[in-house]
Amino acid sequence: MTESKIIYSLRKENLNNYSKTYVPSRLLLGPGPSNAHPEVLKALSLNPIGHLDDAYLELMSDVQELLRYAWQCNNRVSLPMSGTGSAAMEASIANFIEEEETILIAKKGYFGDRLVDMASRYKANVVVIEKEWGEAFSLDEIKFEIEKNKPSIFAIVHAETSTGVLQPLDGIGEICRKNNCLFLVDAVTSLGAVKLLVDDWKIDLAYSCSQKGLSCPPGLSPFTMNNRAEEKLNKRKSKVPNWYLDLSLLNKYWGSDRVYHHTAPVNMNYAIREGLRLIANEGLENIWERHLRNSEKLCNGLIELGLELHVSEEFRLPTLTTVKIPPGVDGDLFRNHLLNEYGIEIGNGLGSLSGKIWRIGLMGYNSTDKNVDRLLNLFDTELKKFSIFRSAAF
């Protein structure tokens, strides 16, 4: 027998220095993740069962059906992919783009950039149209660019979490159909929180995540595609250049065959079933209304405190509010104060908005009247302490 040699010793020297896993209590009012619903956490803590167990297969069917409700679509293929939102985002590119095909990406924030990066890795001919971070595209602009560029896919982010803009989508689907192009929507910060009608708006492909509107931990990314998208997938000349995200293989597990592809993250699927069940229980229209009401209350409260919002009223996103950091305030110091003293997380600005705005999320379980009151109170009493102009309002 060869002698075993332990070559790595733990940094904390003594095993007793590793206490049981502990995390501080936080209220997550940033761009995500959001807090998980207590019932979701209960479901998550159940024992794993086999991913081909009949009981699990039934749970999968529930998840698919509940997802169709959340998406408001009849799509056969509606499933949660393993991985965070970016997994289904990458699947939407990897499966539907063949080399040299044109994808038109309407970019108005950080997540548009991610789509551009992914599409170029799959060797698409990427055409980008751009807007300032904080603005939305008009239907006419989109129509003009689709007719001019004749893409095989048009992609746009519905809820731009980096800027707080809600992009109107109604009407784009018709233009895509007339121009023989697939309509791809990033619904990561809108599914289960903001009005989204996949069939009615003629969206061919959409993806989301578990940790924002669905009140679950991060780890799954809901995806849906209709017959038009399936047709394009079936006509591919080349193999999907990504094994893990290959929808034709995944479909064999999530479709009627139920053939093993990769081990499902079983517990995360318990969690999403519960998150989706809670959504169906409350009813989508009530949920959309709740998110709208709480974000309006937050916006009005911030304005009353003398703060300025980054996005014009027409395009404000109910799940994420962007507010300008007042002159003379160090945004990071204030954020850290909220986190360290009150256990509340809010987000900073990304890219060119870094240091200029804070991002406040009210998503899923966290979109409550009480959370809005709590945060507005803290903005009222604490922000003064961080202004270099102490006597002035801000």
Ligand SMILES: *Cc1c(COP(=O)(O)O)cnc(C)c1O
């Ligand atoms: C959060 C987010 C993503 C990425 O999702 P991950 O879960 O972080 O991988 C993509 N698009 C938008 C609009 C997002 O807000």
